[in-house]
Amino acid sequence: MTVPQTSAPYRFPVAARYAGMESSPLKDIFALAAREDVVSFAGGIPDPELFDLQAVAACYEWVLSQQGHRALQYGVSEGEVELREQAARRLSRDLPTDASQIRVTSGSQEGLFVLAQALLEPGDVVLVESPTYLAAVQAFAVHGARMIGVDTDDDGVVPEALEEAILTHRPRMAYLIPTFQNPTGRTMPVARREAVADVLLRTGVPLVEDDPYGALSFTGGTWAPIASLPGMGERTLLLNSMSKLMSPGVRIGWIRAEGPVLDTLAVAKAAISMQSSVVDQLTVARYLETADLDAHVATVSGVYRERRDAMASAIAPVLPPGAHVTHPDGGMFLWAALGEGYDAQRILADAVEAGVAYLPGWSFFADHPDHSTMRLSFVTHSPEVIEDAVGRLGEVIAQHPQR
The missing domain is CATH 3.90.1150.10 (Aspartate Aminotransferase, domain 1)
Structure with a gap:
């Protein structure tokens, strides 16, 4: 077999969405x-x-000693039931949730990719805060979406600007980080959340609400997600993560949703990674059950x-x-x-x-x-x-x- 001689190193062809x-x-x-x-x-x-290294180590030890054969086996795309139950328990403090409404992901970053795979078509518009989380923009962009930045102030996205952008661009969805936003650190007050929900409800635009930082409060106050407001639960995909609360190394997060989209999310998750690490899921579930995360x-x-x-x-x-x-x-x-x-x-x-x-x-x-x-x-x-x-x-x- 003769290998063709070239002056330049071989460049594997890549998809146009990743060019550059x-x-x-x-x-x-x-x-x-x-x-x-x-x-x-x-x-x-x-x-x-x-x-919390000692407690996390104890949870891994318990899982491997008590559930080792299961923990090292394949799991289900929806996520292990123990973890989904613990996630639902935490979310239910603000938003009634059961385990069937949880889809486990390998961190909220994979969650963004999963929902983009499930929801977006090339050319779809996604409205985002200006500025917003850069890796969300990347996840949406590689699926062919076009991001439109919406004006913000010190209280977060401006409702009037959001409504104007919706009427102008007819977006597929809006993506917001209402609490301790990345990158600005801003938090939407309750009145602003209600105004934003009103705009989304009147215009019929679904919401992707990203909340990886909400528990890290310096004042002792907490903020219920926009998804908890009347009418918003069924039209919001709410993302949470254990990365900032327990450890980013375990790569465990989840999406809360309602209705048929839950099945679509599971199919998209299966196509991307089959399931998140079972041993990590069971360890996080054990930690949430036995440790004092709060x-x-x-x-x-x-x-x-x-x-x-x-x-x-x-x-x-x-x-x-x-x-x-x-x-x-x-x-x-x-x-x-x-x-x-x-x-x-x-x-x-x-x-x-x-x-x-x-x-x-x-x-x-x-x-x-x-x-x-x-x-x-x-x-x-x-x-x-x-x-x-x-x-x-x-x-x-x-x-x-x-x-």
Whole structure:
């Protein structure tokens, strides 16, 4: 057999939807986070020192000793019943839910891909907050959807702008993160949630509600999902995840839905990965049954609150006049807009050289990006490290005067 000689290395043909995607913002986040010479605020990466390691290890040991043969076997696409029951129990605090309404996914990121596979056709419009979670945009885009950003303010998406976008674009669905939003950290007040629900109900547009951070409250307050409002449960796909509460390594989340779409989600899940890891599902179920997750989350949230305070105090004096920075009541992220004339992407290279990294905000916009913005996660590092690194970041920003 003669192998043809070429001057260039072979390039495997890829689908058009992935053309030009040799990298991704998520891949770049983890690359920055792995650099030992850089204090990275780029990723929403929990501090491993806060993991409930002893309790999680005990749950794995129990599952493998008591249910080992089942745990290491294939499972069902819908998810193991014990985990679905525990997920339904937690959701029922705000929204009556039973196990049959839960579909387990390998984290909420896979959940986004599963629902995109199940719901979207090429050319469909998805309305998203401006800005929004960048990996959701990616998941929807590779299925051929077109994202339209809807105006937001400090209370989240603006209802009037949402209704106007619906009337103009006739979207397939809206995707929102109402509580401790990624990337801004903003939270919709109850009145805003009710106004948004009213728009969606009147226009008949279904909602994908992403809630991976809602339990990480710094005030002790909690916010019921939009899905819990009258009429919204049946027209909302609600995503939750254990990644930020227990451990991202177990890759377990779920979608809550009602009606025939549950069967479609199971079929889509089966086509993508057959089922999520059974041993991880049973371990998470055991953890939710036997451990005090609420107490653990309260401890973690207290630490995160101290780190938010450290970042907020450190960053305020180093931002240029007219800059705007959020002060989140929970979650993992702070959002800074430096103002017109600044380019956070251009500043990043010098920041990394100074040993500090963040994520430029432009990648979180479906359209019309604000290049002056940056997302900073405060959860991974101690207050002392945060204060030192933000000080160095401020020196870098000062070296890039407004254009």
